[in-house]
Amino acid sequence: MTQILKIEHVNKRFGNFRALTDVSFTINRGDVYGLIGENGAGKTTLMRLITSLSPLSDGKITLLGEQAPHYNQALKHLGAIIENPAAFKKLTVLENLKISAIQHGIEDLSVIDETIELVGLSEKTKTRAGRLSLGQRQRLGLAIALLAQPDFLILDEPINGLDPSGILAFRKLIKKLNQERNTTILISSHILSELYQVSTKFGFISHGRFIKEVTKEKLDQENAAGILIEVDDVKKAAQILDQRQISPFTVLDERRILINSLAFNTAELNQILVTNNLAVYNITQQEGSLENYYTALLQNEGGNHD
Numbered sequence: 001m002t003q004i005l006k007i008e009h010v011n012k013r014f015g016n017f018r019a020l021t022d023v024s025f026t027i028n029r030g031d032v033y034g035l036i037g038e039n040g041a042g043k044t045t046l047m048r049l050i051t052s053l054s055p056l057s058d059g060k061i062t063l064l065g066e067q068a069p070h071y072n073q074a075l076k077h078l079g080a081i082i083e084n085p086a087a088f089k090k091l092t093v094l095e096n097l098k099i100s101a102i103q104h105g106i107e108d109l110s111v112i113d114e115t116i117e118l119v120g121l122s123e124k125t126k127t128r129a130g131r132l133s134l135g136q137r138q139r140l141g142l143a144i145a146l147l148a149q150p151d152f153l154i155l156d157e158p159i160n161g162l163d164p165s166g167i168l169a170f171r172k173l174i175k176k177l178n179q180e181r182n183t184t185i186l187i188s189s190h191i192l193s194e195l196y197q198v199s200t201k202f203g204f205i206s207h208g209r210f211i212k213e214v215t216k217e218k219l220d221q222e223n224a225a226g227i228l229i230e231v232d233d234v235k236k237a238a239q240i241l242d243q244r245q246i247s248p249f250t251v252l253d254e255r256r257i258l259i260n261s262l263a264f265n266t267a268e269l270n271q272i273l274v275t276n277n278l279a280v281y282n283i284t285q286q287e288g289s290l291e292n293y294y295t296a297l298l299q300n301e302g303g304n305h306d
């Protein structure tokens with residue numbers, strides 16, 4: 001498996017503030033790597049380090065065989081949207097893409113039309129970037145990032161501002177790029193249901209620390225469908241479940257437990273808990289979700305950071 005990006009013991013400080021602490025992980029060719037973390041976790045900071053927009057405090061980043069920030073060829077094979085997509089506001093969509101093509105040394109300009117079509121901006125080629133809607137600006141940013149047909153694409157919150165049809169189109173586009181062009185993708189989003197749809201692997205970052213990596217396959221196993229119970233006293237409920245050998249289960253937070261099986265009868269479970277003097281607010285069968293997984297992960301992590 002070819003390694004596209006290797007992050008080794010990376011630290012980033014802003015003055016006394018540690019934005020990233022000892023972050024290490026690897027992205028291999030063909031991965032769609034979903035990066036998940038709360039506001040301020042360090043996702044954008046990490047992406048800025050990878051693209052050498054910002055210097056490392058220490059550690060090592062190897063991108064396409066070259067070490068940051070001394071890239072020679074690596075950036076030519078990289079497309080990125082970080083924070084706000086870069087476009088000249090006074091220039092039209094077409095002009096922006098022409099400039100970008102020149103910057104990338106692209107001679108065959110037919111790639112511009114192809115890319116415009118790919119991101120669904122055909123109706124807006126003559127519109128100035130400053131007059132595009134938020135979602136259309138996202139699409140233009142994506143077009144600019146895709147123009148040089150990069151091997152590796154870094155997308156920071158690319159779904160922000162997209163309408164439902166835009167989100168659907170984006171999902172198809174990511175799958176197409178990954179499956180047909182073998183583009184490797186690092187993507188962050190707070191819309192976990194969408195991230196789940198497109199990613200093949202997930203990396204979780206919290207308070208500047210890389211806390212877990214899981215493949216989609218493994219996540220699906222660990223995060224199987226189950227029965228979600230909401231009670232007033234999870235500790236007591238967990239003891240009762242243990243005594244009754246109702247397992248496996250996960251305590252998600254101070255009110256919720258997920259029994260990782262659908263084999264139990266919810267009415268009987270309710271009866272058991274109520275007769276043990278627990279207030280049961282809710283018992284529902286549910287499909288596993290990335291959101292639940294993330295919540296449980298943070299719960300387990302609770303108190304582990306500074």
Ligand SMILES: Nc1ncnc2c1ncn2[C@@H]1O[C@H](COP(=O)(O)OP(=O)(O)OP(=O)(O)O)[C@@H](O)[C@H]1O
Binds near residue numbers: 014038044045
């Ligand atoms: N230039 C800077 N100077 C000082 N602190 C910074 C700077 N850039 C980022 N930070 C801090 O580093 C932390 C990580 O920020 P970052 O933008 O990487 O988070 P994020 O995970 O992308 O969050 P979000 O999901 O909100 O976009 C934050 O606490 C932020 O305030």
